[in-house]
Amino acid sequence: MALDADSETLEDLLALLPARRRVLSWVRHGEGLVGWGTAAEIRTSGPERFAHAAKWFEELVAVSTVTDPVGEPGTGLVGFGSFAFADLPGFSVLKVPSVVVGKRGDVAWVTTVGPAAAPPPALAPAPEPEAPRDVVFADAYVDGEHWMRIVADAVSRLQDGDLDKVVLARDLLAAASAPIDIRSVLRRLAAAYPTCWTFHVDDLFGATPELLVRRERGLVTSRVLAGTIWPTGEEDFDHALASSLAESSKNLEEHEYAARSVADALEPHCSSMNVPEAPFVLKLPNVMHLATDITGVASDGVSSLDLAAALHPSAAVGGTPREDAVALIAEIESMERARYAGPVGWMDASGDGEWGIALRSAELIDDRTARLFAGCGIVAGSDPATELAETQAKFVPIRDALS
Template identity: 35%
Template sequence: MIETTSYYHEKLYKALSNRKHIEKPQLVSVTTKLDSVDSLGFFQAGKVYQGERVYWTSADTTFTLVGVGSAYTFEADRNRFFSTRQMWNDLLGDAVVLNPYEIPGTGPVALGGFSFDPLKEGDGTWEDFPNSKVFIPMYLLTEWGEDTYLTLNLMIHPNDNEEELYNIVTKEYQNLISGRYKEEERVEVTGQEEILPAEFKQIVSKATDHIKTDQIGKVVLAREMVVSFSDDRKAASVVRKLKEEQTQSYIFAFESGDSCFVGATPERLVKVENNELLSTCLAGTVPRGKTPSEDEALGEALLNDEKNLQEHDFVVQMIKEAVTGCCENVHVPDAPVLYPLRNLQHLYTPVSGTLKDGVSLLDVVERLHPTPALGGYPREDSLQFIREYEPFHRGWYASPVGWFDSYQNGEFAVAIRSALLKKDEAVLFSGCGVVEDSDPEEEYQETAVKFLPMIHALGGKE
């Protein structure tokens, strides 16, 4: 049943008035069901909270989360996953939650991400994004299938005036849910530069030397591109473009400070719903064909390519091992299938299981990250190679980004096919898996293809 505005206002007011009177800040969370809302309009209307907005659309369901404002933010440098989980549980312990629906992604929900490697020294590019940052939005829009929900999450302090808070938030959320997406002023691309392409090929060659001498089994290397604009590039218009063009991908935009990390990734890290876990092995890549017959031939070649099959199997075995440690009834198919996207097609293997008692989604994320598809194998040796030879800081690129709720549901994707928007420029990222017989020129060309989704969304030249 869709609640009337007056009924929701009454429920919100009661929640604020009946909160526990304790001598520390307390979370009050109230959820209602709405008629349909323009999710991009909601995101745009929240620009007063610039730096505290998030947009997330899942790849395989009609599921969208839009968060505006921060009720509470968790940050941690050391023991990132454990510390975040502990802070989350502590906050929920005293929370007042009114949510009769208990739909995944409603009520108290945390959204955010973690850096790829907290031990890599920063270079300033990611100054707005700490090693871990998740936040509970003040205003959370949830689209689940045909239904739409709004959750207000408020941190109430002992001396706060409930009447004043009520008046502020009821006015703000009405403005948000009535927002309609408006096409933003056109921003022209003024420059597009690949960063250190020759050096990238040299590092690929160095990596194959290490692999041939058994120092590592596989390493994933990445490179950067910088696109410049005539004015500040707005996140909402980039998200709209990605939603139109990358319909089988997770679309995300995480704002922090003056920057926004945006992308369209096809790669799920892990999803948990009703205690059932699903992880995804996505490694091995070829372009799409220009004709159906060429497309089929490229896909068939990928399914039989020894280099790509080897790269894919590294990922499958590691994810299977990690999932087996925290799940029962683990299932892994015998062979990969093709996963076609607009520009690329990949080898794909799902891994599923039932979560063991006492294991949380963040526990699984910690076990899985980084998979061999994003770091390499063995994990520590490949990470050390990346730290030593990759000439930039990945920040949140190739890292876990996603959400989790108070009902033990959640999902994290791997933040590839992405860009960091920094006012009038964007830094794009693209990577490839290097194994013993990798060719530097071919790996360079593979990363060039993987840049295409973001280049197109930003209006650059392919």
């Protein structure tokens, strides 16, 4: 059902989320999708996790009766998904909520899903959720010194020519004195990082700056981020930092690997493509990245989830060559990534959708405990102490949202 996009009720989609843990969100610049309730879901794992989820959703669409007068990407039947980084271990989930509220530009809508036609719910902003209290952070699988030794090991292998790039991650644990209301965390992330996609799917949450792939009426877009520097808040100095990032051989090398891996993965699924010759500098509140937007036209029958499966894991989260990098991660990283750095997002019945990479993210382990993730690309010229500092900077969005 269409809604008035200018209504004050829809000014903040995240404010509509009811007081329950299993809510869903995919919001950027105040637009996107939120949902709650569960009409249907699949949990899957292993190397065929994407195919299993895609087949399940296709079969669900085939037996569903859909009334969709709005006819925009994200209307009608929609599934929110989050997929494991590795084939094993870890689970993946694709979930169809019983209520979805969406907004894009001057169009807004509410969708209800169930065994029988149901009137749309009354929409109103919920009371302000309570912020997390007395949060204490601690190293999880390995501490900083241990992690720098892991990075040094990887650099040695890279210098020996075993591979070109590997992405290594680490984690922190956050413990609160009272149950964490995820709605408060999501609102904080969306306010602080409006240019990122604020997401929550089955206890995995974050604000990712990296769009793995978007399919909208056949047009495919993928944003690649690789190469990082930290702003100071001083405009003139930060302008110089941005210039140095754009000229850094180490960061340009890392970015080139990532962009090429995305282009190579998309090419078999697109009838045409455009890959810019040089990246631009994307400025976020606490970090600057080299970025490239790759575009194309999807081949017939290729859904957004198919494209996400083809792209994962890109060099931005795995490395190059892909198989060798993923094998090295499994050997030396010393932690289970679960759904960190896996695809997260949504898909509708037409195959349109948006899938980001679950970066700047964390997972609720229980009501009071979250596990935070951060990683960085390692190449032959990487310095372990610098890479450790980069992970600390990448923890900041979630730490601030929880603190």
